[in-house]
Amino acid sequence: MKAVKLAPSILAADFARLGEQVVEAEEAGADRMHVDVMDGHFVPNLSMGPAVVESLRRVTHLPLETHLMISDPDLYLDEFAAAGADSFLVHWEGNNNLHRTVQRIRALGKRAGVAINPATPVAMLEEIVQDVDLVLVMTVNPGFGHQHFIPTTVAKVRRVRELIERLNPACELEVDGGIDATTTRLVVRAGATVLVAGSAIFDDRDGVTAAMARLQAATHQPDEQHEPAEQSAL
């Protein structure tokens, strides 16, 4: 099985202590930091912009991944790249020129990923998966943290894994939304290789380090709670 990476989503962080919490996540083994950008149009919420990326660039060596939940991502790529973003996740939905957007990201020397919402069919990835470094399967509807994982997305992750193996095996398969120790096991088993987690990391009563350790342990034991043999032994 491929090594699973953790991408803490700072949307759930305490913004008054953002730098401190990001450094803690880095020391606890985060692979990259996930920055959710929302414009109040593409999703019904507002979040952060390039200034946050610029500040984070000064406190962490980790790659900064920007998840653009905005209506016209092309308008802001330069600004985020200049601020220090290392990769972009752009949505299939609402983009009439997705291939062009991906080319622009590549021209900036950045990693490009395509994200699909829960109601978007896997088949929509067929003509773009060979041009991207990662695919992001939304396991909640985009726009908010703290939502419940949508169970039908597990089978979808499995179908995306098959598509990736067929067309671009080097592509990462990332999931975002409602990821905790329980859902981690399901999505890793289905073929996810990068897990975005916000509330499960930054809202854990025991703190960021303990929360990261719990998620990391779950990635190493993807089958534990779901094998019939284990269940009957309880």
Ligand code: DX5
């Ligand atoms: C939702 C964002 C997610 C969000 C996940 O639109 O894309 O990255 O921060 O939050 P949790 O892990 O709390 O579901």
Ligand code: ZN
């Ligand atoms: Zn996100």
